[in-house]
Amino acid sequence: MTDLSATTTPLIARVRAILLNPAEEWPVIAAEPDDTAGLFTRYALPLAAIGPVCTFLHGQLFGYGMLGVTWKPSLLGGLAGMVSSYVVALAGLYVLALIVDFVAPKFDGQAGRGPALKLVVHGATASFLAGFAQLLPGLGILGLLGLYSFYLFYTGATPLMKVPQAKALSFTAVTVVSALVVSIVAGAVSRPVIGLFGGAPGLSDSGEVSGKLTVPGMGAVDLDRMKAASAQMEADSKKPPIPAAQLQALLPAAIGAYQRTATESTGAGVIGSSAQGTYSAADRSFTLRIVDMAALGGIAGFGAALGVEQNKEDASGYEKTGTVDGHMQTEAWRQGDHNGKFGVVLGRFSIEAEGSAQSIDELKAAVAAIDPGKLASLGS
Structure with a gap:
């Protein structure tokens, strides 16, 4: 063998x-x-x-x-x-x-x-x-x-x-x-x-890359932030993934008028873990998901350093991805059936709400219902 x-x-x-x-x-x-x-x-x-x-x-x-x-x-x-x-x-x-x-x-x-x-x-x-x-x-x-x-x-x-x-x-x-x-x-x-892309990042005496380079259509790429994200990945790689049960415990029983009707959690070894809850009110229902990306939690830092941004909009709705207050966010909404998603990355954790709601604001409120402080304490 x-x-x-x-x-x-x-x-x-x-x-x-x-x-x-x-x-x-x-x-x-x-x-x-x-x-x-x-x-x-x-x-x-x-x-x-x-x-x-x-x-x-x-x-x-x-x-x-x-x-x-x-x-x-x-x-x-x-x-x-x-x-x-x-x-x-x-x-x-x-x-x-x-x-x-x-x-x-x-x-x-x-x-x-x-x-x-x-x-x-x-x-x-x-x-x-x-x-x-x-x-x-x-x-x-x-x-x-x-x-x-x-x-x-x-x-x-x-x-x-x-x-x-x-x-x-x-x-x-x-x-x-x-x-x-x-x-x-x-x-x-x-x-x-x-x-x-053009521009010239600086070089320290030790030969390490630093500074910014310009990517047409994307803006400035911050190499210092990329190094910081790499360092964060290294730090997180020394910590075990959060047990899925602990993530599931953070899901609230209710979010506004929406009641939690089901929960599910998954462990994926060194890749991380996830937990999600289904929330329903009348004819509306969405899923709130928390994902621990473990050692890969610094990835969002790479996206922020690269200035990743995407926007699409037409008569039926919109989709956009970008960095807000230093955190990667994704947002999409379709007007016809009031269906969409909103997600944010906080360090090694991703929080996302997706499904049908009265407005995108309800999905944003669902994501905000997860306490960042408690997440941070789990990953410390």
Whole structure:
């Protein structure tokens, strides 16, 4: 029988190191022998499977829903989507490595197929882990983790491809845009990444990144806040997930005219835990959900640092995502059937209310019914 610990332990250690201490881990990766087969089999293959597998499981177990509309893919359709997205993701890594190998000398770096593949595969770690966002309802905010990959590419440009720090930002811009183009060509765009960006963040004497860079259409990216979010992730990684029962105990028995009619809690190991309650009044009903994102709680900090913002509006309603008072918020409302959702991220916790109500204000009041102080004490 194969000893799984012999392979999973180094994998987990590498993932943890590249996410929490990229400046220290990139030189270690650069010094390792080039091993394309080993890099794929021991690192890319298991991590690239996270998104497709979680998407498949979510579809079969929960189906998909948005503002009152629900659907569930067929078993064969789900399997076909899982396999095709997995294969395309792996092929995309190799194609992007070829591009990085070609582009690096244009920025006074050094060409090298092995280093390019190391940069692409390890730099995509955050995007791989963002696939966990598809596993359980209420974990959608984890998708922001994928945006951290552009920071990993930036910090790895010099150690891996020998691109001078003065040109690392421009090199990263080309790499990220190339990744987007590869995804579009492959027909597998899973989320918008970032376009071209300019500006020059400062460098301290120790070589650490700091300051801000400007992303057209998104505003300023605060690298200091990104480092702070990474530090928060490291701190939270040393704390165990909150037991689901403790989260469930925070759900109030009533919210205004709405009475709690059902409760449910789920534990997902190191990924975190969640609890939700169903609240009903007359013909209206919504779900209030609390999610402990555990070690991934710093993801919202990445979103705030990147200035993530999205707004859509038409005659039937609106959707918007952004940062309010330093916290990521999501909000959507459909006028016709009075259906919507409102969510906020407080540190390692996500609170979201979704369903039918008289107005979006009732959903906001439901989220506000969860005491932030009590949440903070659970995570301390």
